[in-house]
Amino acid sequence: MxxxxxxxxxxxxxxxxxxxxxGRYVDDIAPAGALHGFVLRSPVAHGDISALDVSDARAAPGVHLVLTAADLAAAGLKNAMRFAVVRNRDGSRAAAPPRPILAEGRVRFVGDPLAFIVADTPAAARDAAELIVLEIDDRPAKLDLAPGGETLHPEAPDNIAYDFAMGDEAATEAALAGAAHVIRHTSHDNRVIVNSMEPRGCYAEVEGDRLHLAFNGQGVWGTKGDLVSWFGLSPEQVRVTNPDVGGGFGMKGMGYPEHFLVSHAARVLQRPVRWMSERTEAMLSDNAGRDLVVTTTLGFDADLKLVAFHTDSIANLGAYVSQFAQNIQSSLYSKVLTGTYDVQTYHFRNRGVFTNTTQVDAYRGAGRPEAIYALERAMDFAARELGVDPLDLRRRNFIPSAAFPYRSATGELYDVGDFHRVLARAEAEADLSGFPARRAASEARGQLRGVGICYYIESILxxxxxxxxxxxxxxxxxxxxxxxxxxxxxxxxxxxxxxxxxxxxxxxxxxxxxxxxxxxxxxxxxxxxxxxxxxxxxxxxxxxxxxxxxxxxxxxxxxxxxxxxxxxxxxxxxxxxxxxxxxxxxxxxxxxxxxxxxxxxxxxLPGRSYPNGCHVAEIEIDRETGATRVDRYTVVDDFGNLMNPLLAEGQVHGGVAQGIGQALTEHVVYDDTGQLLTATFMDYGMPRADDTPFIAFHTEPVPSTANPLGMKGCGEAGTVGALAAVANAVQDALWPLGLRRVDMPFTPSRVWAWLREAEAIAAE
Structure with missing residues (x-):
């Protein structure tokens, strides 16, 4: 070779x-002379539109077009975007309130698009937006994940969009009732803003009787189908392209209002039209990730083998249903619900809630990091509660290598795996036998030290x-x-x-x-x-x-x-x-x-492949400030055969960095009126280089039998494993102080507050 x-x-x-x-990025290659688009967005989170007068904006210098929901209707265009819905546990269809391209009658989050202005320059478009008369009668903002509150959509009573379930609830309850040990753990998977290096953007141009849309996305055919359907054109009349794309992470994998608005404006004006998001605009309007609370209940027999597994989660959808959102924390989450463990009796319930926040959709891993995070946090918590080694508890419950191909409780056919071998390699490479000495050295410096592991499995989608x-x-x-x-x-x-x-x-x-x-x-x-x-x-x-x-x-x-x-x-x-x-x-x-x-x-493909592996994180916490840093990080992955090990390692490094970012620094905050307080890089904690340690990457390949190349995907695995590894390390460091419930993000202020709480408990 x-x-x-x-x-x-x-x-x-x-x-x-x-x-x-x-590089040929979308903002670099827009046609010369293209007009510039600007989106007027709602400044409030929830309210009724009592006035939207755009007449002065239309008359402003340099303005060629201003679009509102009324203009789309006048053009015979449907003011709604495509999305998928799931089935409720009773078999009924989930709530499917329309998601408008431009807000109509009511706004439901800060950043909700209200009007689209097209002008000669970006400055002219922004100046014209300032001339629009906008009046909104405020409504209370619904921000929490509990059912109830001010109703966003009449189609969703109590703001519950769907109530999804899988598994045998009665059998699971009976197994838990008869279990020798029952452990319950609740975790919060915090909301993150994706923040791709290149913000979203697009341009459209008319070529004869054809429309060409170029946008920085993750594929062209879904968007082409949307435009064909929306305009009533033939497929031959629509061309969609993706030039070079500066990061996607799932966030750029679906449709957005700007694709339709830019395309319509180009057709109306018969001139090229371009739009490029600015960073704060992106933080307000890009689909966010994660944001759910999960309660996991594990039942063990006297030998600490799992006999039952129950998961109850409630997920934030944001203001509307985004394209894949209802499937992310329901059906996609379920793909790896029971992880690498040999348990068949289970029940999984997931509810989606509407809130007055930006939509939540796919983010690196799309449901699988969330599932593994909740499961691996619960397994680690169970090991500590039961007084056994976290590695030993996992080994007792791994699917044995001789059992493959293995049909998981949720119906996934795991083709191959050797979890014991991978875990043993991770234990050695991370030098876990040397951890007590490293902990003692940290304590001598006045630092707390913890070690955490996560054994993940991912389903290729x-x-x-x-x-x-x-x-x-x-x-x-x-x-x-x-x-x-x-x-x-x-x-x-x-x-x-x-x-x-x-x-x-x-x-x-x-x-x-x-x-x-x-x-x-x-x-x-x-x-x-x-x-x-x-x-x-x-x-x-x-x-x-x-x-x-x-x-x-x-x-x-x-x-x-x-x-x-x-x-x-x-x-x-x-x-x-x-x-x-x-x-x-x-x-x-x-x-x-x-x-x-x-x-x-x-x-x-004859079947899916299932990358898996073990992440080991060691963290240090400063007792006085609560500052938490990842000091050591080891990964042993089973990606099957690798095409290019260097690129695979790079993918893992990037995924781990995003996982560390969510665990330690990234924290989306809204105030009680629904205003996004973390709308700039001054306020939102993007991970920096010094937040990420050297990442030791190793492989223990078990070639997949689900494709002739024996490969398993690796693009999202780093994030899937990183969240729980870091969180479990923080839990390990704080456990001796009596702290039993700690959640991401582990920012200095939050960790400092827990440390003071522990001091107060110790003083009683």
Missing amino acids: SKFGTSQPITRLEDSRFLTGK GDPEETATIEITTTGARVYVGTQSNGQGHETVYAQLLHDQTGLPLDSIEIVQGDSDLIAKGGGTGGSRSVTVQGMAMRATADTLIAGLTGFLAADMDREIAFDAGEGVFRAPGSNVVVTLLEAAARARAAGRAELAKVTETRK
Whole structure:
């Protein structure tokens, strides 16, 4: 195998253009002369619109168009966005109140879009927005996660959007009643703002009778379908593209009002229109992540084996149902509900609540980090309550390696796994035997020290089918893929895969993505699906390409032909006849067989893969200030076969950093009127470099049987494991002080308050 093929840790090919300023981001490539859009947003969280007069704004200098909900209706356009709903526990359909593109009659969160102004410059658009007469009659803001409060939508009494359940409630209650030990733990998974490096943006232009929308998202086909449906156009009349994308993390994987508004404005004005979010605007309007409270009840027998598992959670949806929101903390959460543990008796209930806050939707992991966080916090809490080693309690309850393939309680078919082996490696790499000495050294300096582990498992999500087209050109190959990179390094990994099969130089391989005109369909990027699904389709396409050209050359040259992947040439055994791949494609085209040089294949995964692994965090807490820092961090992952270990490690590092950020610094705060108090980087605690320690990354691969490459996705695994590892380490440090309930985020002020609470308890 070439040193540039799969399993080789080469640096990213795309970084050269990014680091030299040659990236093609949406705000860089908007058409010259494009008009600028600005969104007027609600300044209050909840109220009835009594006046919205835009006449002065329309007459302002440089203004070309002002849109309100009334204007959309006048154009015959539906003022509503698409989203999915779940079924309630009684089988009824969940509440589905319309989510307007522009607020109509009432506003429901600070940042709710009210009007869209299009002008020559951003300044002119903002100035015109100041001229709009807006009057809102305030209503009380509903902000807590309990049922009840001021009603946001008549379709959702008590603000309960849905009441979802899985499992056998009666059997679970009976098993818990008969259990030797019952442990109950409640955790709060705090709300975070995604804050991708590149804020959301888009532009639209009209090309003849066609509409072109470019936006920085995670796939083009869902948005294309939305625009086709909304405008009543044919699919051929709509082109959607994703250029380079500076981070997505799930937040850019769904539709937003601006996509519709920019597109409509471009069609009305017959001129290009662009819109780019500013940071505070993004913090007000981007879909947020997490924000739920989970109570986990574990039942153990006398040997500390799990006999029953019950989860009751209540999740914040925000003001409206976002595209995937109802599924995130219900069906997606359930994919890894019981984690890596061998328990079949369970019940899971999840309710979604409307509040006067920004919508909550997918954020790195989308339900699986939330499920693993609650479970691993509960397992660690149980170990401490039962007086056993947290590692030992997990070992007693792991699914044994001989039991695979294993059907989990919620119906997931785990294909392979060796959790004992991975945990043993993590214990050794983290030097847990040396922890007592490190704790003693910290205490000598007046610091508290704790260690926490999390054993996670993740279910790969998304469309299991993908298509790839490989075209051999005169200089190399062009590969058309249905996924969309937003920082993962797809161009490098896919080039490595094709190089491995064809011998083509990496720099001769071009990856084409994110253009609905060039790629007929695709699943986009999300749920850590890209490498497994797209990689399988690429492999099949390359096999078909080579087989077709081999057969053509054999017939054309009337001799046996074999392909040498290492050299990238066709050979006639027993002779010195050598034909390169590029020459073979040229000969096929010259013979009227151009279809042999451009091949398309579609493949569907036979099953999901389940990345898993163990995270070990060690933290120190300053007794006087409550400042908490992660001092050591060790990861041992089972990602199956790796295409590029260096990129996999980078993905883990990024995920862990986001997990540490949520655990230690990130904290979304609203006041009692629904105003976002953490709407700038001065107020919102984004993790810095000095918040993240060296992350020791190791692998213990068990190749997946659910795809021919033996791979498991890795894009979200770092976050899935980090939350509970850090939280359990903080709990470990504070447990000796009598503190039994600690929750993220572990900011200095919160930890300081707990320490003073412990001092007061000790003084009694």
